[in-house]
Amino acid sequence: MLVTAEVGAEELDKQFPCLSRDEFNIPTYKSMGTPNVPDGKTEQDPLNYMCGNSLGLMPKQTKSFLSAELDAWSERGVESHFRHPDEECTSWVDVDLPLCSLMAPVVGAEVDKVAVMNSLTVNLNNMLIAFYRPTAQRYKIIFEAGAFPSDCYAFMNQCRNHGIDPNVGLVMLRARPGEEHLRTEDILSAIDEHAETLALVCLPGIQYYTGQFFDIATITAHAQKIEGVKVGWDLAHAVGNVELQLHDWNVDFAVWCSYKYLNAGPGGIGGVFVHRRYETASGETTYLKRLAGWWGNNREERFEMRETFNPIQGALGFRQSNPSVLDVVSLKSSLLLFQKYGGVAALRKRSLMLTDYLLGELQKLQFCFRDEPAFRQSGKPLGFAIITPWQDPAQHGAQLSLRFYSTTIEAPMAKVFRELNCRGVIADERRPDVIRIAPAPLYNTFADVAETVAILREALETVAYK
Structure with a gap:
């Protein structure tokens, strides 16, 4: 106790x-x-609000953060993209960038290896495009049978998109009969069992139904002993809840939402982590495959409207569109409280x-x-x-x-x-x-x-x- x-x-x-x-x-x-x-x-x-695992409460200062952006929209319209009327606020073209330094310590990452973008399942699908690259030899995805439904749907349809029968491509792990939780040793055994055909392991950091916190470091290290296998994590219930060290644990990628323990509001903006080993030289055309958009393109070239894609280094290169300003500042409001209170x-x-x-x-x-x-x-x-x-x-x-x-x-x-x-x-x-x-x-x-x-x-x- x-x-x-x-x-x-x-x-x-x-x-x-x-x-x-x-x-x-x-x-x-x-x-x-x-x-x-x-x-x-x-x-x-x-009253007794015990539901931060589903939707975190609203920080009092969030209203003022939102009001500042509504005032900017009112007072300067489109010009607030480059000339925000409030000197303490970030102009909209870069509004998400200050959050990288606030988010990085929450997930144990280098600042430029995290990005605030999209929503959880959109981010998961984006990462699967990049990291699930099945071959005739390696095509299986290991995940848990009790995964949140949206994750299950994403895995099933990624298989179908590659012409793989989900009944063949998906390895769904279940707890032993009479038990509630997946044992770490059973996960490791499943990885070994499917080693020759395995392409991806993707599990939740914390299981949404039972609340089990998986041993991310051990599972990641074990799977990565197999050449060609990638490891990703859905951190929806882990981010802001438990200590994470994504860089040190050598995780390939991770995704999360921000409306639970991060208190960013209903449907709040999500985030991604991509390990530094997936960086490419500037201008290189052999960058990791991804869904692309102009907000992931080289910032200095973005408004030149070139017909070439030169992705930003790190996680920011996986962005596609400019983020919702209101969503971003709602998350910033809460992340500043994480910083303030240790x-x-x-x-x-x-x-x-x-x-x-x-x-x-x-x-x-x-x-x-x-x-x-x-x-x-x-x-x-x-x-x-x-x-x-x-x-x-x-x-x-x-x-x-x-x-x-x-x-x-x-x-x-x-x-x-x-x-x-x-x-x-x-x-x-x-x-x-x-x-x-x-x-x-x-x-x-x-x-x-x-x-x-x-x-x-x-x-x-x-x-x-x-």
């Missing part, structure tokens, strides 16, 4: 205060229209304490069981098991996933989720039977965790016995 079980939430918040909480707008019981305000609370009080390393320490406290409080509930067989043996009408690999902090991020079981109640998870929501807990449901709870270290407190678990107990009692 990272926090002492006997220490209460109030004392923990004194010892480890959330210094950045006031930087964020937190929904209130009134703003959410919550019908049941707990005793001791008023409608104006913030970066991911400092926040990760606090995150582990919050999640460890959540784990301990959940395990005190009479409805919490080790696994489904233990629940079945209990004779209780309702229960849950924590399916995130909680025993080792190195195997999870902020999120704990709770799988619900019942012997008599139809759709128990949905009923418990509804009771949580109407009592002022904003969590995240994933069908068929999981609720994800994720305390975010930038704005959640130990009191949030304690109240969430107390409300969960009430919800469980209501569903089970009333």
Whole structure:
């Protein structure tokens, strides 16, 4: 345990205060229209927002960042591309460039090897164009059977685009029977098994459903022992959540979104990492294959409208179009807070304490069981098991996933989720039977965790016995 079980939430918040909480707008019981305000609370009080794994909260300063760009549009129109009226803002032609130095430490990369661009799945498809180059000998993609659907669709259609039957080209890894998580040794074994025909390994940094944090360094190194195999990572649930060292881990490429732990807003702009070994000499025509557009072209030549493509070195050369200014500055607003409060390393320490406290409080509930067989043996009408690999902090991020079981109640998870929501807990449901709870270290407190678990107990009692 990272926090002492006997220490209460109030004392923990004194010892480890959330210094950045006031930087964020937190929904209130009134703003959410919550019908049941707990005793001791008023409608104006913030409720328990435990859903940073799905959509991070809005930094208060984001409004001013957006307003500055709307003012620029209003005051100078197209001229703001080159002459922004606010001296503290970046002209639109380069608006995304300052974010490279803010994003690089979040993912453990060199500044020019990251780019802020597009959305997550668009970026994944862009990287697959570049890094999935199947041959008659090497054509298989290893990924996990429980991958987020958009990743699965991308892999399936990349196979089809190359004339490969997905049933032949895709190797979908599943956990062992009776287990929730993919063991690292099983991933490595699968890589060895398909070594002669393998082209690409692409896995999530953190599995969206179970919350498992994969051993990126070990898996990457093992796969790259095979000549010709590339390794990429979908970091949607990992970026801003856990410490990443993409350069040192020798990852070929990575993609991510920014609306979860990075708090950039719904549908926020995504990002990519491309390792430095894929650079080419200026003007060389043998650059890594990619989808191309003028924002990836040499900046000094961009407005000369040449009919030749000379990509910018590093990740910026994979951009295609100018980014949404509003999306970019929304992300910048949050990344500045990461920088202000010590970066991911400092926040990760606090995150582990919050999640460890959540784990301990959940395990005190009479409805919490080790696994489904233990629940079945209990004779209780309702229960849950924590399916995130909680025993080792190195195997999870902020999120704990709770799988619900019942012997008599139809759709128990949905009923418990509804009771949580109407009592002022904003969590995240994933069908068929999981609720994800994720305390975010930038704005959640130990009191949030304690109240969430107390409300969960009430919800469980209501569903089970009333």
